[in-house]
Amino acid sequence: MPHVVVIGGGNAGFSAAHAAAARGREVLLLERGRPDEAGGNSFYTAGAFRIAHHGLDDVAELLEPDPRNATAVLTPYPQDLFLKDMRELTGGRTDAGLAGVLAAESGPALRWLHGLGLRFRLMFERQSYPDDSGRHVFWGGLAVGSVDGGKGLVSQHTRAALAGGVEIRYGHRCGDLVVRNGRVCGVRWSAADGTTGVVEAESVVLAAGGFEADPRWRREHLGAGWERALVRGTPLNTGDMLRSALAVGAARGGDWSSCHSVAWDAGAATSGDRELTNRLTRQSYPLGIVVNSSGRRFVDEGADFRNYTYAKYGGEILRQPGGLAFQVFDSEIRPLLRTEEYDAPGASVIVASSLEELALSAGIDLPRFIGTVEDFNAGIDESVRFDAAVKDGRASRVDPPKSNWALPIRTPPFYAFPVTCGITFTFGGLAADEHGRVMDADGAVIPGLFVCGEMLGGLFSGNYPGGTGLTAGTVFGRRAGMLA
Known part of the structure; x- marks a missing residue:
C-alpha cells in the first residue's frame, strides 16, 4: 500500500x-x-512561470545558456508587486493567505524544480521586445518559462518523478474517495480496459484539474453561453474529483462563476491540439484592434500588458454575436505579431488588399467596420512615440478607448484573424488552508485529503496574472507533498 496517492499528472500533481x-x-x-x-492542462501551456525576483542576476542560475541572456533587461519584480497584481486583477477577491504564500515561495519553488532537473529559459519570443540598442526588454512581470514549453515541462516532470521512485499508472480514471473513521484513505478507479479497483493510502492529493471540459457544468456555474466555449487544453478535466470531494463533505472554495479564458483560433477543434498546444492562442491583440461581426470594438485592447488582460478577454469575445471576433492588423503591424501563434500551421486568417474587401470576406458589417477604423485612426495621438515594451500612453481617444500602443490601420494588405473564446481552467475549486489541506463547511480540515493546482479554490477571480497558474501548482503541490 502506498503512503500517498496523487490524482492527476500535471505540473501540480x-x-x-x-x-x-x-x-x-x-x-x-x-x-x-x-x-x-497525459499531462493535464500543463501539457498545453507555453510553460510560463511568474516568480518574484530582483532582476536578471537573481534568476541567471536557473537559465539554460543562450547568447541573448546577456542582452536581457528584467525589471525587478518583488513580492509586494506580485501581491499587488494578484489583488488588483482579482478585484481584491484573492485569498490573502494563499496569495502571500504564492508570492513568497514562487522563486524558491522554481529553484526547487530546477534542482530536480527541470530546465528553464527566458521567453524572448513571448515576453520581450528589442529596443533601439538591441537589448531585449521584458515586460509585464513575466520572463521565465520551461524549456520546450508545456510538452517539455511534463516530460521533465515525468523523468524526475521516475528517478525519485514515484510509480505512475496511466489510463486510471478516479472516482469515489474512500473514507474510514472520518479520514480519506483511498480512491476507487476504473481503467480503459474495464478493470476497476481501489487504492488505499495514508493520504490522497487531488490535482485532477477543474471542470472546464464539462459543458454542462460550465453552463451551470459560469452562465449561459459558456457551453459553446472551446477547450484550450485537455478534454479530461471534467470535474470528476471535485464531485468526489464535495460528496465526502469538502467545502467549495473560490469563485465558481469565473474562469481563465483567452482569444483562441476560431477554427480550432473543440478541445486542445497536442501538436500545436498553445500556438492556437492569439495574443498580439494589444497591437491592433478587435471588432465583432457588427464591426464594433468592444474592449480596450491596450488597457494593460497582455499578461494582465488576456485571461479575461476570452469571456468578452464569448459575449459578442456568435461568440466571434476579429483581430485586425495592417501590413506595418503584421511583422510585430508573435510568429509562433500567427504563423502557426493552419492559422485562421483573412487577408485583403482593402478594408472593404476584408470586411466582406470576413462577414463583418461593412459600413460600421469602416467607420470604426476611420474613427480609431483619427483618434490616435501620433505625437506619442510607440514602444511595445512599456505602457507607452500612445492612445486613441475613441469609445472604448485604446490606452496604449495605438497604431493606425491604414497600410494594405490588411489581416483579420477570427477568434473565439478558449477556456483554460475554472477558478472555483475546493476550500483549503495554506498547506493544501482540504476543509469542510465548518472550516475543519478533512484528515488525509489535500488539494493543489486548478482544484485549489481561492487564488483567482475574474482575472489572472499570466504565468501564475503553473507557479501556484508548484508552490501548493510542493506544500501538499511535504505533509501528505
Missing part, C-alpha cells in the same frame, strides 16, 4: 509527488489519460 517522495514516502500517481493523453 507531479510537484506533490516529488515533494512526498523526497520525504521517503511511497508515492503512486494516478493519471486519467493514457501516455499519449
Whole structure:
C-alpha cells in the first residue's frame, strides 16, 4: 500500500509527488489519460512561470545558456508587486493567505524544480521586445518559462518523478474517495480496459484539474453561453474529483462563476491540439484592434500588458454575436505579431488588399467596420512615440478607448484573424488552508485529503496574472507533498 496517492499528472500533481517522495514516502500517481493523453492542462501551456525576483542576476542560475541572456533587461519584480497584481486583477477577491504564500515561495519553488532537473529559459519570443540598442526588454512581470514549453515541462516532470521512485499508472480514471473513521484513505478507479479497483493510502492529493471540459457544468456555474466555449487544453478535466470531494463533505472554495479564458483560433477543434498546444492562442491583440461581426470594438485592447488582460478577454469575445471576433492588423503591424501563434500551421486568417474587401470576406458589417477604423485612426495621438515594451500612453481617444500602443490601420494588405473564446481552467475549486489541506463547511480540515493546482479554490477571480497558474501548482503541490 502506498503512503500517498496523487490524482492527476500535471505540473501540480507531479510537484506533490516529488515533494512526498523526497520525504521517503511511497508515492503512486494516478493519471486519467493514457501516455499519449497525459499531462493535464500543463501539457498545453507555453510553460510560463511568474516568480518574484530582483532582476536578471537573481534568476541567471536557473537559465539554460543562450547568447541573448546577456542582452536581457528584467525589471525587478518583488513580492509586494506580485501581491499587488494578484489583488488588483482579482478585484481584491484573492485569498490573502494563499496569495502571500504564492508570492513568497514562487522563486524558491522554481529553484526547487530546477534542482530536480527541470530546465528553464527566458521567453524572448513571448515576453520581450528589442529596443533601439538591441537589448531585449521584458515586460509585464513575466520572463521565465520551461524549456520546450508545456510538452517539455511534463516530460521533465515525468523523468524526475521516475528517478525519485514515484510509480505512475496511466489510463486510471478516479472516482469515489474512500473514507474510514472520518479520514480519506483511498480512491476507487476504473481503467480503459474495464478493470476497476481501489487504492488505499495514508493520504490522497487531488490535482485532477477543474471542470472546464464539462459543458454542462460550465453552463451551470459560469452562465449561459459558456457551453459553446472551446477547450484550450485537455478534454479530461471534467470535474470528476471535485464531485468526489464535495460528496465526502469538502467545502467549495473560490469563485465558481469565473474562469481563465483567452482569444483562441476560431477554427480550432473543440478541445486542445497536442501538436500545436498553445500556438492556437492569439495574443498580439494589444497591437491592433478587435471588432465583432457588427464591426464594433468592444474592449480596450491596450488597457494593460497582455499578461494582465488576456485571461479575461476570452469571456468578452464569448459575449459578442456568435461568440466571434476579429483581430485586425495592417501590413506595418503584421511583422510585430508573435510568429509562433500567427504563423502557426493552419492559422485562421483573412487577408485583403482593402478594408472593404476584408470586411466582406470576413462577414463583418461593412459600413460600421469602416467607420470604426476611420474613427480609431483619427483618434490616435501620433505625437506619442510607440514602444511595445512599456505602457507607452500612445492612445486613441475613441469609445472604448485604446490606452496604449495605438497604431493606425491604414497600410494594405490588411489581416483579420477570427477568434473565439478558449477556456483554460475554472477558478472555483475546493476550500483549503495554506498547506493544501482540504476543509469542510465548518472550516475543519478533512484528515488525509489535500488539494493543489486548478482544484485549489481561492487564488483567482475574474482575472489572472499570466504565468501564475503553473507557479501556484508548484508552490501548493510542493506544500501538499511535504505533509501528505
